[in-house]
Amino acid sequence: MDKIIIKGGRRLEGRIPISGAKNSALTLLPCALLTDEPLTLRNLPRLADVDGFGHLLNQLGVSTMIEGARPEDFGRVMTLRAGRLTSTVAPYDMVRKMRASILVLGPLLARAGEATVSLPGGCAIGNRPIDLHLKALEALGAEIELTAGYVRAVAPKGGLRGGHINFPVVSVGATENALMTAVLAKGTTVIDNAAREPEIVDLCRCLVAMGASIEGIGSEKLTIHGKDRLHGATYRVMPDRIEAGSYACAAAITGGSVDLVGANAEDMTAILDMLVQTGAHVEVKGDVIHVSASGRLKPVNISTAPYPAFPTDMQAQFMAMLALADGVSVLTETIFENRYMHVPELARMGADIQVTGRSAVVRGVDKLVGAPVMATDLRASMSLILAGLVAEGETQVSRVYHLDRGYERLEEKLQAVGADIERVGSD
Numbered sequence: 551m552d553k554i555i556i557k558g559g560r561r562l563e564g565r566i567p568i569s570g571a572k573n574s575a576l577t578l579l580p581c582a583l584l585t586d587e588p589l590t591l592r593n594l595p596r597l598a599d600v601d602g603f604g605h606l607l608n609q610l611g612v613s614t615m616i617e618g619a620r621p622e623d624f625g626r627v628m629t630l631r632a633g634r635l636t637s638t639v640a641p642y643d644m645v646r647k648m649r650a651s652i653l654v655l656g657p658l659l660a661r662a663g664e665a666t667v668s669l670p671g672g673c674a675i676g677n678r679p680i681d682l683h684l685k686a687l688e689a690l691g692a693e694i695e696l697t698a699g700y701v702r703a704v705a706p707k708g709g710l711r712g713g714h715i716n717f718p719v720v721s722v723g724a725t726e727n728a729l730m731t732a733v734l735a736k737g738t739t740v741i742d743n744a745a746r747e748p749e750i751v752d753l754c755r756c757l758v759a760m761g762a763s764i765e766g767i768g769s770e771k772l773t774i775h776g777k778d779r780l781h782g783a784t785y786r787v788m789p790d791r792i793e794a795g796s797y798a799c800a801a802a803i804t805g806g807s808v809d810l811v812g813a814n815a816e817d818m819t820a821i822l823d824m825l826v827q828t829g830a831h832v833e834v835k836g837d838v839i840h841v842s843a844s845g846r847l848k849p850v851n852i853s854t855a856p857y858p859a860f861p862t863d864m865q866a867q868f869m870a871m872l873a874l875a876d877g878v879s880v881l882t883e884t885i886f887e888n889r890y891m892h893v894p895e896l897a898r899m900g901a902d903i904q905v906t907g908r909s910a911v912v913r914g915v916d917k918l919v920g921a922p923v924m925a926t927d928l929r930a931s932m933s934l935i936l937a938g939l940v941a942e943g944e945t946q947v948s949r950v951y952h953l954d955r956g957y958e959r960l961e962e963k964l965q966a967v968g969a970d971i972e973r974v975g976s977d
C-alpha cells in the first residue's frame with residue numbers, strides 16, 4: 551500500500567485550487583436515479599469515493615460518461631443517465647466500502663417503488679445508525695423491513711405520499727434521503743429540524759434544477775411539493791469547504807501565506823472565525839481566501855455542532871494546529887462519539903493531548919517530531935499530514951487510501967506551495 555512521506559519545516563506559499571465538494575458530490579450523484587433523463591454534474595472531484603459511487607450506480611443500471619477531463623485538470627464532468635433501472639439492490643460489498651451508499655435508498659424507493667440496501671454498520675468514527683433515514687421514509691408511507699443485514703423499503707400501493715418528518719437529531723444524510731424521496735412523493739412533505747449544511751443547499755438547488763419544488767432552502771424547515779416526474783439538468787458541484795479549511799490550516803500551521811482559489815468563504819464562517827481566533831490572518835476577495843500566519847498560534851476552545859457551527863469534519867485538523875499553540879485548548883466533539891482516533895498518533899509525534907469523554911485537552915508543545923503514523927479515517931489522516939508539515943524530520947503516513955477518498959491529488963497541491971511531500975509505493 552502507498553505511503554505519504556513528508557519532511558517537515560517548509561513554509562507554504564502560493565495558490566491551492568479548491569476542488570468540488572466530496573460530500574456534495576455524494577448526494578448529487580444519486581439524484582441521477584430520480585429521472586430517466588441525463589443529469590450532468592460539473593466540477594466533480596476526482597476521488598475514490600466518487601468513482602465508487604459511480605460504480606454502484608452502474609450496478610443499478612445508470613450509465614456514466616466522463617467528458618472532456620484532461621489528466622492535468624482538477625475536477626471533471628460526468629453525465630449520468632438512469633434510462634431504465636436494472637436493479638434496486640445496493641450490495642454489502644459496495645456499502646461496506648462507502649457509507650454514503652445509503653443515499654441510494656431514498657431515490658431508488660422514490661423512482662422504482664422499492665429499494666434494498668445493505669446496512670452500513672459501524673465505522674471508525676462511531677456507531678453511525680441509520681434509524682433517522684428509515685423513520686423519514688416511513689413518514690412518507692414506506693414499509694421498512696430489516697433482514698439478513700439488509701434494509702428493504704417498499705412504497706405502499708398508490709405510491710409514496712407527502713408527510714411530516716420531524717428529526718429529533720440533526721442528520722445530514724437522513725435529511726438528504728428524505729429530500730430525494732419527497733420530491734417524487736404525492737403531495738406536500740414538511741421536514742422539521744432539517745440539516746442546514748451547505749451540501750444540503752447544494753442538493754436542494756440541484757433538485758430544483760431538475761424540476762423539484764422546495765421551499766425554505768437553507769433553513770431548518772423544508773417544504774417539498776412532490777412532482778410526478780423530474781427532468782434532466784446540468785449542475786455544478788459547490789467548492790469543498792472542508793478541503794479549503796484543511797489547506798487553510800496547512801497555511802497557518804506552517805506560518806505560511808496561501809491563496810485558496812475557487813473557495814466559498816460564505817460556507818466557511820465558523821472555520822474562518824476560529825482561524826482568526828488562533829491569530830491567523832484571513833482575507834477574502836471573491837472566490838479567493840488568503841490565509842497567512844506568523845509565530846505561534848493562540849489556543850482556542852472549540853465545540854463541534856451542526857452547521858452553521860464548527861464542523862466535526864474540521865476537528866482533527868484544528869487539533870493538529872492547536873498541538874503547537876501557545877497554551878491550552880479544549881476541543882469538544884458533540885457529533886460523533888469516537889472521533890479522536892488521531893490523538894494517539896499525534897501523541898507519537900510529541901503532542902500533549904488528553905481525552906476525557908467527548909472533550910480533548912490540548913496543551914501546546916514547542917515542537918512535533920516526525921514519526922511513522924497511520925489513521926483510521928479521512929480527516930484524522932489529514933491532521934497527521936498537517937502535523938507532518940511542521941514536524942522535525944520525516945513523517946510517514948500510511949493507509950493513504952483514506953486520503954484518496956476525500957482529498958483530490960493532495961500531494962500535488964501541497965508540493966505546488968512548497969511542501970516536501972511525496973507518495974511512495976510500499977513493497
Ligand code: UD1
Binds near residue numbers: 861
Ligand atoms: C455527513 C458527512 C460527514 C459529516 C457528518 C456531520 C457525508 C457523506 N458525510 O455524515 O462527513 O461528518 O455529516 O456533519 O455527507 N444519526 C443517528 N441516526 C441516523 C443518522 C444519524 O443517530 O439515522 C446521528 C449520527 O450518529 C451522528 C449525528 O446523527 O451522531 C449526525 O450524523 P449525520 O449528520 O447523519 O452524518 P452523515 O450524514 O453520516
